[in-house]
Amino acid sequence: MMTDTAVTPGGTSTPAKRRWHPARFGPLVVLAVLIALPYWSIEIPGVFDTAINKPGTLQLLALCLVFGALATGYDLLFGRTGLLSFGHALYFAAGVYGTDVLITKAGYPLWQAVLFAVVGTATIAAALGAVALRTNGIAFAMVTLAFAQVGAITIGRDPGGVTGGEEGLPMDTAKVPDALVGVTNTVNLYWLAVGVAVITVLVVHAIADAPAGRVLAAIRDDERRVGVLGLDPYRYKLFAFTVAGGLAGLAGAMYALLIGGATPHVAVSDQTLTLLVMVVLGGPGTRWGPLIGGMLFTYLDYRLVSFGRSDAVDSLPGVLSGPLSQPLFVLGTVFILAVYFFPGGLAGLRTRLGPLARWIPDRR
Amino acid sequence: MSTVVLLTLTGLGLAALYFLVASGLALVFGLADVLNFAHGLFLSVGAYGTWWASGNLPGAGASGWGFVLAVIFGVVCGTVVAALVELVLIRPLYSRTIEQVLVTVGLSLAGVALLQASWGADPRTYPRPQWTQELTEVAGARVPNDRFLLIGAAVIVLAGLLAFLKFTRIGLVIRAGVEDRSMVTALGIDVRRAFTLVFAIGGAAAALAGALGGVYAGSISPTGGSSLLIFGFIVVVIGGMGSVVGAAYAAVAVGLLQQFVNYTSPGLGDICVVALLAIVLLIRPQGITGKVATS
Numbered sequence: 297m298m299t300d301t302a303v304t305p306g307g308t309s310t311p312a313k314r315r316w317h318p319a320r321f322g323p324l325v326v327l328a329v330l331i332a333l334p335y336w337s338i339e340i341p342g343v344f345d346t347a348i349n350k351p352g353t354l355q356l357l358a359l360c361l362v363f364g365a366l367a368t369g370y371d372l373l374f375g376r377t378g379l380l381s382f383g384h385a386l387y388f389a390a391g392v393y394g395t396d397v398l399i400t401k402a403g404y405p406l407w408q409a410v411l412f413a414v415v416g417t418a419t420i421a422a423a424l425g426a427v428a429l430r431t432n433g434i435a436f437a438m439v440t441l442a443f444a445q446v447g448a449i450t451i452g453r454d455p456g457g458v459t460g461g462e463e464g465l466p467m468d469t470a471k472v473p474d475a476l477v478g479v480t481n482t483v484n485l486y487w488l489a490v491g492v493a494v495i496t497v498l499v500v501h502a503i504a505d506a507p508a509g510r511v512l513a514a515i516r517d518d519e520r521r522v523g524v525l526g527l528d529p530y531r532y533k534l535f536a537f538t539v540a541g542g543l544a545g546l547a548g549a550m551y552a553l554l555i556g557g558a559t560p561h562v563a564v565s566d567q568t569l570t571l572l573v574m575v576v577l578g579g580p581g582t583r584w585g586p587l588i589g590g591m592l593f594t595y596l597d598y599r600l601v602s603f604g605r606s607d608a609v610d611s612l613p614g615v616l617s618g619p620l621s622q623p624l625f626v627l628g629t630v631f632i633l634a635v636y637f638f639p640g641g642l643a644g645l646r647t648r649l650g651p652l653a654r655w656i657p658d659r660r
Numbered sequence: 661m662s663t664v665v666l667l668t669l670t671g672l673g674l675a676a677l678y679f680l681v682a683s684g685l686a687l688v689f690g691l692a693d694v695l696n697f698a699h700g701l702f703l704s705v706g707a708y709g710t711w712w713a714s715g716n717l718p719g720a721g722a723s724g725w726g727f728v729l730a731v732i733f734g735v736v737c738g739t740v741v742a743a744l745v746e747l748v749l750i751r752p753l754y755s756r757t758i759e760q761v762l763v764t765v766g767l768s769l770a771g772v773a774l775l776q777a778s779w780g781a782d783p784r785t786y787p788r789p790q791w792t793q794e795l796t797e798v799a800g801a802r803v804p805n806d807r808f809l810l811i812g813a814a815v816i817v818l819a820g821l822l823a824f825l826k827f828t829r830i831g832l833v834i835r836a837g838v839e840d841r842s843m844v845t846a847l848g849i850d851v852r853r854a855f856t857l858v859f860a861i862g863g864a865a866a867a868l869a870g871a872l873g874g875v876y877a878g879s880i881s882p883t884g885g886s887s888l889l890i891f892g893f894i895v896v897v898i899g900g901m902g903s904v905v906g907a908a909y910a911a912v913a914v915g916l917l918q919q920f921v922n923y924t925s926p927g928l929g930d931i932c933v934v935a936l937l938a939i940v941l942l943i944r945p946q947g948i949t950g951k952v953a954t955s
Contacts, residue, residue: 380758431941434695437761438897439941442934445890453927565890569697569765576762622777628770632749635762 323584330490333357334483345602351482355554356598358482358489360591362550365489365496367574367590369543372500374572375580376509377536378516380433383440385567386424386447387541389558390417391548393451393465396558397458400468406476406553414545421541422534429533441565448563464559467552476553485554492550496543497587503539504583512536516581570597573631579643588642597623662801667919669798673807673876675915676814680869681892682899682907683821684862690838690902692855693757698745698764699866699892700885701771702738706867707786707880708775710734714787723789730787734871735864742863746856754852768886775882783881786874806875813872814911817865821904824861830854838902891918894933898940 334349344353366388373379394413398404404412428439454461469477475484503509514522515529522529552558561567570593578589600623619625638644681703688696713733714721721727745767753759792806825831836844837851844851873888874880895914899906914933922929 380761427938427942434689434693434901435897435941437695438893439938441890442894442937446931446934449927449930565886566769569769572762572765573769619774619777622773624769625773625777628766628768628773631766632763632770635759635766636752639759 327490327494330361331487334486349483351479354482354486356595358486358554359551359598360594361486361489361493362547362554363574363594364587364590365493365550366544366547367571367578367586367593368493368496368500369540369547370571371575371580371586372503372512372536372540372543374575375582375586376500376504376516377512377533378519379533379536380437381428381440381537382437382565382568382572383424383428383442383444383447384540384544384571385563385565386440386444387417387421387544388548388551388567389447389451389563390420390541391545392552392558392562393459393548394545395549395552396465396467399471400465400557401458403471406472410546410549413549414542417545417548418538418542421544422538425534425537425541429530429537441568444563444565444568448560448565451560451563459558459560462560464557466557469556472553489550489554492546493587496546499539499543501583503536508532508535513581573627575641577631577634577641579641582641582643585641585643592642593627596627600626662799663923665799665801666803667923668916669801669803669807669811671916671919672912673810673915674919675911675913676810677869677873677876677888678891678895678915679814679908679911680817680865680872681888682895682911683817683904684858684865685892686896686899686902686904686907687834687838687858688862689896691834691841691851691858692750692760694750694760694764695757695893696764696862697761697889698767698771699862700889701768702742702863702866703870703873703885703888704772704775704880704882705741706734706738706870707874707884708734708779708870709737709867710871710874711784711786711880721787723787727787727789731868731871735867738867738870739860739864742866743856743860745863746859750859751852751855772882772886779882781882783879783884786878786880788875788878792875806872810872810876813868814908817868818904818908821861821865825904830857834858891933894937898937 334354337347337349339347344356346352348354366384370381370384373381373384391413394416395409398409398412399406402409424440424443428436428443431439451459452461459465475481476488503512511522511527511532515532519529522532548562551562571590574590574593575586576589577593578587579585601621603620634641681699684702685696685699688694688699710730710733713730714727717730717733719726719729721730745764749763749767750760753763788806792804792809794805795802796805796808797803825835833844833849833851834854834857837854841851869888870880870885873884877884891914895907895910898914899908899910914936917936918929918933920929921932
């Protein structure tokens with residue numbers, strides 16, 4: 297699955313492979329484009345409602361980046377370690393509510409609140425993971441699902457008036473730096489979201505390329521063999537679980553800033569299910585698949601709402617226009633088709649279309 | 661005292677709902693290793709089928725035999741949907757467990773969205789026969805009749821399932837398949853036919869849970885299935901994956917615990933149930949009964 301990491305068994309890149317290759321600089325070019333995006337005022341009709349540097353579009357792009365980062369962190373568990381967790385929404389929600397509560401209720405400055413929220417989320421993940429990882433396979437999925445359910449119930453119960461219950465908790469913007477408040481400053485939030493995505497990608501790729509990452513991949517492929525080799529799978533899995541939890545907390549903190557508060561729906565089990573859909577659509581265990589899957593899913597989830605209200609759909613007979621106006625129906629169906637016909641997700645398309653590409657004349 | 665009786669009977673009614681959801685899940689999981697996230701969809705299909713039939717199907721209605729007919733229609737809908745899901749979506753992915761789980765996840769998202777597209781996201785008032793709302797006096801406590809309806813339905817389903825598993829040939833195949841599927845296949849028996857049957861039975865039980873759960877709650881919504889499903893999962897894991905009797909014990913334990921603790925502090929009961937799950941898994945990872953269909 298991770299064939300695109302050009303490494304020899306010794307773990308170092310061979311000089312021969314270090315020559316110029318688009319795949320090496322592609323991500324940097326994309327990053328440069330993402331950073332420069334707010335300076336362009338081009339309109340892309342049909343793709344975005346407004347010009348690309350207008351707050352509405354930047355907000356949507358930032359959301360896409362947050363969920364792309366969240367999916368990348370989740371893939372550290374699902375795609376790279378083979379842990380099917382159904383409770384990842386809990387750590388995202390912990391980041392969202394942790395940041396929001398620390399700022400709004402406890403009055404911490406933003407950076408401290410984010411730091412405490414991320415460290416706290418990683419601690420929760422370590423504690424719950426220590427229990428959940430004593431089980432395997434489906435039982436692990438169930439335990440994580442149950443833990444996340446407790447989180448969702450706790451948030452809904454509004455203990456001590458901290459979480460705001462069903463209504464959620466709007467963030468007290470007076471304690472947030474002025475540069476991150478208001479519609480005109482959406483661009484700063486966007487850059488911050490780019491930063492969160494970059495941090496997440498760097499952390500996940502660093503782990504995947506390190507010796508520990510190879511142990512995680514080995515656990516995914518054959519856990520018993522890792523044990524026979526004298527390594528303790530439990531410790532490595534707990535490490536992955538904790539890091540993924542912390543990254544989810546970071547994405548959650550960014551989400552809270554971007555949305556301007558917290559709502560209880562971030563904690564529901566459907567949130568984890570959509571996360572799973574993002575990763576599988578993008579390509580589990582691949583370098584860029586989860587990021588692309590998360591961004592594309594979020595984009596479609598938002599855009600399909602307006603697509604469902606468009607005239608083209610309304611003019612269809614009711615049997616078609618009803619389901620098509622539900623983004624989750626379209627995405628769920630696409631997801632099922634993807635599981636059948638594109639098991640590697642979007643990232644797997646390149647290898648699947650490889651035989652086709654060979655028929656096209658090489659231009660080099 | 662009367663409060664204790666009322667809480668016990670309400671807890672048992674809740675346990676009956678959990679059992680109806682969990683029995684199908686347990687059999688499907690025990691036999692086919694499929695963690696079925698679409699089970700909540702079968703439940704919603706049963707609820708919406710009954711609701712639709714009571715208003716539109718000739719002869720069906722909100723009371724008396726008309727309501728029975730409506731429930732039968734809902735259960736048939738759930739059964740058909742479950743069997744179709746197995747035949748069309750699950751069977752081609754035979755023995756690829758993760759993919760099967762993913763397909764049921766996609767199905768649960770798409771199915772709920774489809775129900776929302778058809779009948780809206782808001783809760784719908786559910787037809788309730790008058791007698792289910794009347795009170796019966798038991799040991800000084802005034803208990804709504806729908807509790808007895810739920811408990812009765814669950815007991816009948818439990819007895820029917822056990823008789824089916826113990827005394828029929830296909831029941832024998834299912835029991836053997838839960839214990840060791842590859843051995844049954846090696847003996848030349850096509851277990852996959854039993855898969856379809858188990859899915860249909862599970863779908864029917866879940867649809868019944870949906871239809872009767874609507875009577876209990878008074879309204880139905882497209883997402884109503886998913887919250888019951890999580891407790892269904894918990895019951896299956898506590899009871900031992902694949903065991904119908906274990907699911908029954910676990911359902912009673914979970915229903916009573918949840919009801920009594922929620923009475924002292926709302927919401928705390930749900931948390932206690934999860935704590936129970938964690939304790940059971942740490943002490944006995946195979947659940948109360950282990951993996952035998954009728955133990």
